[in-house]
Amino acid sequence: MSNAKNSAYNDAFKDIPGTVIFDATQSRLGFHLNQFCMTLMKDAARQEFRADEAAYLKKFPMTEEQRQAVLDRDYNRMIALGGNIYFLAKIGATDGLSFQKLASTMTGVSEEEYRAMMVAGGRSPDGNRSKSEQQ
Amino acid sequence: MSNAKNSAYNDAFKDIPGTVIFDATQSRLGFHLNQFCMTLMKDAARQEFRADEAAYLKKFPMTEEQRQAVLDRDYNRMIALGGNIYFLAKIGATDGLSFQKLASTMTGVSEEEYRAMMVAGGRSPDGNRSKSEQQ
Amino acid sequence: MAKITAGVATSHVPAIGAALDLGKTQEDYWKPIFDGYEFSKEWIKNEKPDVIILVYNDHASAFSLDLIPTFAIGCAEEFQPADEGWGPRPVPTVKGHSELAWHIAQSAILDEFDMTIVNNMDVDHGLTVPLSLMFGQPEEWPCKIIPLAVNVVQYPPPTGNRCYNLGKAIRKAVESFDADLNVQIWGTGGMSHQLQGPRAGLINKEFDTAFLDGLTKDPQGLAKMPHIDYVREAGSEGIEMVMWLIMRGALNDDIDERYRFYHVPASNCAVGHIILENK
Amino acid sequence: MAKITAGVATSHVPAIGAALDLGKTQEDYWKPIFDGYEFSKEWIKNEKPDVIILVYNDHASAFSLDLIPTFAIGCAEEFQPADEGWGPRPVPTVKGHSELAWHIAQSAILDEFDMTIVNNMDVDHGLTVPLSLMFGQPEEWPCKIIPLAVNVVQYPPPTGNRCYNLGKAIRKAVESFDADLNVQIWGTGGMSHQLQGPRAGLINKEFDTAFLDGLTKDPQGLAKMPHIDYVREAGSEGIEMVMWLIMRGALNDDIDERYRFYHVPASNCAVGHIILENK
Ligand SMILES: [Fe+3]
Ligand SMILES: [Fe+3]
Structure with a gap:
């Protein structure tokens, strides 16, 4: 259970519909997902990812759920699992x-x-x- | 002429004998010298440096004075030319x-x-x- | 002595940069936006700033989750446009003003702002799109640029009050720099936009207009606005507007609003732009 | 709730780490130093902290001149000992307390401290030597560690006052963390030493003693000391002591001085060590 999550500051945002705030909880959850996205800033990596997405994703200690969300290009799911849109946008750019x-x-x-x-x-x-x- | 240098804060330190404060002026002056030192944290680089010091130093956009001070292992001179002791210590460790x-x-x-x-x-x-x- | 003469705020929508780079400025969709900056391009030709302190945020380009500075000031001699996934934008290298940047960093740290000094940093659309909007497509940018990157991606960003006060510390620093420089400060990002989730596409013209009004007339009041109001009213990426308060804090209390422009949409965003001159 | 129960300050001389790693603790030169920590090793066995917030400075190990954060808080799950030129010290991996570290970062940023959040950072002797002095050579460090790296290499470092107030912000953050944790805060570096130039080898026992006294009895007064006094009186690297004020600020105003040790020399430095317990 996250204490940061419990603070009034973080809780207040949860009242906003259709929006996930990239706070400490999300950042910790999505760390490896987001760091995977950063690797897509290099063309060689983008090519390797395209050639075998599942194999490329295995290189990062993400959860299976996170990998599946990437494979599915389910952006809302990726965000729920800790992805941040500026990082995830690099998947979109790769596509x-x-x-x-x-x-x-x-x-x-x-x-x-x-x-x-x-x-x-x-x-x-x-x-x-x-x-x-x-x- | 540096303005930072002119501030009372920086000037005050100049009254202390035998001491160079690593302020903005020194940091700008010694940037490439210090960044060269950082490369010596890898063993391959240390070996390359030892094999041909002058050639290795040419890879960095230092001044000739700075290169000579390194070759001479003149630490006071390196400090005067913008070196910081924690960076320069990596030359000593290499030696x-x-x-x-x-x-x-x-x-x-x-x-x-x-x-x-x-x-x-x-x-x-x-x-x-x-x-x-x-x- | 150096002096801050004016502040500029503008959105930094990446699609605007792409439209310019791909020669689409005369297309129906984009023309109103570029037209909205015609006044500003003339204005800045006359103003001829020597240095611009350009407040922006990095969008997971230079900074990943490895390291997230709240305030990072670029003290290098130059900064390259970042490769954000499609190659770097075809814009000139950004030339810094290393000496003034270091001076500001020192002054701000001694005034108890906990700056991160950066000497090696690529700059993304957050910094280059405003330059393109204000200067078009020159061979070289006509002045020196000091990048000031503010974290607004990882929560929590700095408070509005902290940003406003950092602006004041920057003003003090600039005014103590012993060289005859015409300095501008720009705040970028915003206005209302949300890029994520089912609420993506949110635009709030009323909020944006009130924000522009507040920036001119009641910046201290505006600086008290909590983060949640930005997000609730202006979308999750509307939080970028907190950076405009750094610009405003660096200006005098008394200013003239010289120009204002507002347009919806550019891609997912409301485009807002204001020019404030020190009296 | 989490609670800060005690503060520890200690020098972090790299040669002490080397002496321990090379089995020289019983040599005449080193024995008095390690003996000076015998009390502390027993004390901390009884105290059993769950987490240590370890304030230290990086010595051009994790941070080059590319990027220099004033305050960097380590929020990762673990941190590896840095290779400072002779391979990493043979000490255990440092395990972080990611959740508390993020909580402190958020709380401090909202309290207008401009923290840099770090998720990827090797830790040098500044952090590992204090652990060795207090815990000896265990297979694993007996608790979690939150690294807090403070810039004292590139001028200007944060002011003493800023450090003292950051300590207070940390105390507030820890006390609002909803878990039953025994937290200690350590300040490291110092005491008097100068590693550069013709004045290298400077030691000032009177200054160091007064600093230890002030830390216990008059931290607010001590926090007003300008940087130049540290450098003039305690040598250019004596500035590291400014970090001890973060530790002191995180403790209650009222504390008990439980233990003090002082010895000259370890290599180029005066070794100082103090244990303060919250009343
Ligand atoms: Fe943006
Ligand atoms: Fe040290």
Whole structure:
């Protein structure tokens, strides 16, 4: 049980819907997942990863759940398992995807729909400020 | 002309005899000299350095004065040229010398004399606190 | 003596850099954004700063989880654009002002800010996109740049109050530097945006507008805003705006708001930009 | 709740580590030093700390001039002894307390200390020699260690006052950590020594004694001492003693001085050691 997690500061963020704060708990959980992502900043590593993703992931002491989430490109799951979006974005870049594409997969809509939402002014904060507000 | 050098904080130290403070001015001056020293933490580098010191030193964008001071093992000169003792000590370690040996060369006495001074209680602060006191 | 004459804040959306680098500035999607900086490009041609203290955050480019400095000041002679996964941006090398940077570092540490001194650091879009927006595509950047990297990725970031006070310490440091330099300070990042999770795409124009107003008129009040308000109102990456308070703290209490621009969207973000001049 | 029960300060002279590692503890030169820690070894066997927050400085081992953090807190699960040029010391791996370390980092940053969080760092003699002096040569260190590396190599180091106040912030952080832990804080380095230049070998027993007295009886006064007094009176590397103020700040105002030891020389240094218990 994390004490940092218990502090009022960290708890307050948990009221915000659809959002994971990259705090100490997440950072400790996702350390090896995120450090794996950092290796994708080199082209040789990206090629090696593409050639055999499962084998490449085995090189890092991640959990099996984390490896599976990477293989599935399940970004929300990766974030739940401690990934931070700036690190995870390097997987997206390796896949040649735009950031808007990644964002659309996390929000469960097509890239076109996501782009259209942004052009129309983006997601409104109304109804998205707190979990209680959503109920 | 350095402004940091001009500040009262940095100037005050200049009154202390036989002492160079590793401030911004010294750090900028000695950057490549000190970073060269850091490379000596690896055994392969130490061997390469020993095999041809001049050639090894050419790999770093130091001044010729700095290179000569290294070749001469003139520690006081290296310090004047921006070296910091914790970095320079890696040259001494590469040479297989004790720290007391390095200290003795900086103080202009034999290692035996230096050791004897330390056993007798070390160098007294009296007469060594300020340059004006020494005159 | 050196003097801070103006502050600039601007978003640093990476897609803006890509649009410029790929020659898309006249496309319908991007043109309004680049048009919004036309005033600023003219303004800075007249202002001719000698040095810019550029406050930004690294996005897992120079700093991984191995080491996370809260405030890192770049004291090197130069900084290379980082390879963020598609090769480095085709922009000039960033030339530092080593002597002033060290002077600020020393002054701030003696004023009890616990700076990390960095002499070897690549700089990512957080630093280079603002330069591109303000200077376009020159052969060389027209002035020296002191990078000041602030952690806003790993929680907790520094408080708004701490950022505001660091700005004040920077002002004091600059004013004690004995050279006739025209210094600007820039704050970058924001405005409202969220890049993660089901809430990605959040934009809050009302919050952003109030933030710009507060920056001009009530920075001390703004500095009291807790982190959660940034995240709740402006999205998880909206926290970057805390860095704008360093810029504001480095300016005089009394300033003129010279220019303001706001546009939605650039990729996932609200683009906000303001120019403040010391009276 | 976790609680800081005691503070320990000690020199961390590398030659002491070498003497122990090479089996020289019974030689005439070294015996008085190791004898001076016999009390402390018994004391800590009874105290059984769960965690030690170990304040020390890196000596161009983990940190070169590429990056110099003022305060770096080690949040990793473990830390390897550094190779300082003769291979790593033959001592156990240092096991961290990642959760408490992160808790302290967060608490201190929110209290406006600009910590650098480190997850990958080798630890040099500055950290391992104090462990050897207090615990001898066990198979495993008997408790967890949180390394807190303070810059005292590149000027300027943090002020004494800043160090003292960081200690207070650490105390507050530990006391808000919800686990029943016996925590000690150690300050290391010093006492008087100078390793460079014609003044190398400087020792000032009067200063060192006064410093030990001040640490017990008047830490607030001691925290006001400017850097130049350390250097002038205690030698250029005597500045390391500024770190002892972090230890002192983390203790209660009211403490008992349990033990004191002082000896000259170990190699180039005065060896000083003190044990303070919270009342
Ligand atoms: Fe950003
Ligand atoms: Fe030391």
